[in-house]
Amino acid sequence: MDAVSRRAWIVFTAVLPAGCHAGLSGEPAATVAPAASGPLDRGATPETRALFLNLRRLAREHVLFGHQDDLAYGVQWSNEPGRSDVKETAGSYPAVYGWDAGGLERDGAANLDGVAFERQRAWIAEGFARGGVVTLSWHMRNPVTGGNAWDTSAAVRAILPGGPQHAVYVQWLDRFADYVKSLRAQGRSGGEVSVPVVFRPFHETSGGWFWWGARHATPEDYRRLWRFTVEYLRDRKGVHNLLWAFSTDVFDSPAQYLERYPGDAYVDVLGFDDYQSVRTPATRDLFARRLRDVVELAEARGKIPALTETGVEAVPDSAWWTQTLLGGITANSVGRRIAWVLVWRNATFEREHRYHFFAPYPGQASVPDFVRFRQDSLILFEDELPDLYRVTP
Template sequence: MNTRYFTLGLALAAALLAGRAHAQAAPADPAATPETKRLLSNLYKLREKGVMFGHQDDLAYGLTPEGQRWIGEPGRSDVKSVAGSYPAVFGWELGHVELDSARSLDAVPFAKIREYIKQVHAQGGVNTISWHLDNPHNGKSAWDTARTVQYILPGGPDHAKYVTYLDRLGNFLGTLKGAKGEAIPVIFRPFHEHTGSWFWWGEKNCTAAEYKQLYEFTINYLRNTKKLHNLLIGYSPSDVETPAHYLARYPGDGYVDVLGFDAYYSGDGSAYKKTMATNLPILAQVAREHRKLPALTETGFERLPTADWWTKTLLPIIADYKLSYVLVWRNGRPDHYYAPYPGQTSAADFKAFTQDKRVLLEKQVAPLKIYSKNL
């Protein structure tokens, strides 16, 4: 064997692999900011270290050891109180920003959400945003199921109203600035759980073509009209049956950076385990083929009545998949929470879960400076 040519062959192969990895890490937005590019590239690399754990509204409110609510206490976090660190990923909800409201639909002041997003960025964590926007056709909630999308697309009678909604959303997103005035990168996840039909953008409430057109118009407007280039876009259906089903309403690689799905544990967990066994392989396949970042964008077990749910159910399910992050829902009320608080039944098991080397909290991620340098 000619060692010179063998060495050149290895170098070429390495270069091709590096090029492929670079292509995978390129944001869908060609004009993405440098910080946004670095974040996405580093999120790919972090998958080799483990899966980041996330919690919705983690800094905004939670529950005391007595099971009562705490709201807006500086530095407080149920995850931190139990595990000794903030989560690596923080979810925020912008529903009602489109109404020019002072508070989100979960009653968190938008001024505080802005502060929290800036805090997370400064600490080295990751922010992800959902948007349960009210129905722009009839003024009802996101959970209204009247046919709507056809009326708000370009040329529709409610299109101008929807554009107003986008202006208000974009104006808020445009205020997310770091210490040096840089736009803070966020994962923005619009029109989620669309394979269900409980939202007005759901599968039975609009055609696939209408959904795609709405998605494309929304992202194009935020990029081109509102000049927002700090958004990584998340696409996350609920339960699907096949890769074709997953992609049936996919707007295209030019509009998506993160692929995920939402699934919640209930009852004896049999449906959840079946959903995971079906959806995680589909997610892995589609993410690989489309060179996108895979994540479990929403999950959890309401009130966590099972003491060992974290290590015996969630961890084994996700262990074989190189997910970017797993986000559990909010601790909104004593009867509606998804992360443990001190003294809660699953608190000790959650601490063990977070101490597993495959699970990353902010304390593991922050020192890597994922916005300012490449890993």
């Protein structure tokens, strides 16, 4: 089935949601949890609500493909308008665009991977205008030491309300709020709208390599930090174009996955990052089990399940896309109901002097298999997307 035909039959019906608000205490709010039919923010923009509903519904039939920093650079180019390694190999831009806010906290001009925030703003608007989904992670610097996100000196308790660095963290959130509010583009009805963003802070929380990770903050402190962040941005700063994505690294059981979970009233997307069990077909069953667990946990809560990061550096297996990634996703009828999968960035070789890429580029050995992956009826790229920003009454 061609892209136009595949898009034509996808029709959405949904009811706009209700939600809940909470205080700024960092503790669970004594309010009703958000209705299963909508996002946690009852003041979310219409486009943000529609994106939540449509992603959750579409996940029953399709998986969107995403790529980090796709429009900014590729293995053999950088900052060239219109270019994309994904488009140049598969014939379409990705359906999901990953970006990062690391550096905003220090009022920097570019993020940790050298992407200028002004350019990133324009690329975000460009992807949205074509119907794509925008996700934003935040490799935030350590607020106590000033080191990078991998500086694991204790910091979480220090930035909670009452902590010695709390004011610093609030200032960082103010800068983030200003940036997210500046993400504007022409809407489907002609006027300018806020671009909906799937925001994924404090990611890979079950790991120990970031200062907010499991080895460096208690589950309760992590939950308090997450809840404060939601409440401050939503209730104090009036940011209403975010869907909130909680993501662990790999996990051994649903109980471990939920150990640091902030609560249903504070999360829209349940995701996980997996670079470990996707390396070869030999670990495909483990990968498939984790997908199944996340889908079941998300669906039980009325949330969106996602594989928020994955990939194998340099894609050495020429059949990885269909045999390992797609094979794991389709291994059971539950795990295939994830909303999207996002592979990491394609670093420019001339700039970084290493082959650090996770999607193919022209001439790379896995291109033919990537095309087969793209042609599978389960997988959607940008040119196959229905309108994700409008709900059919």
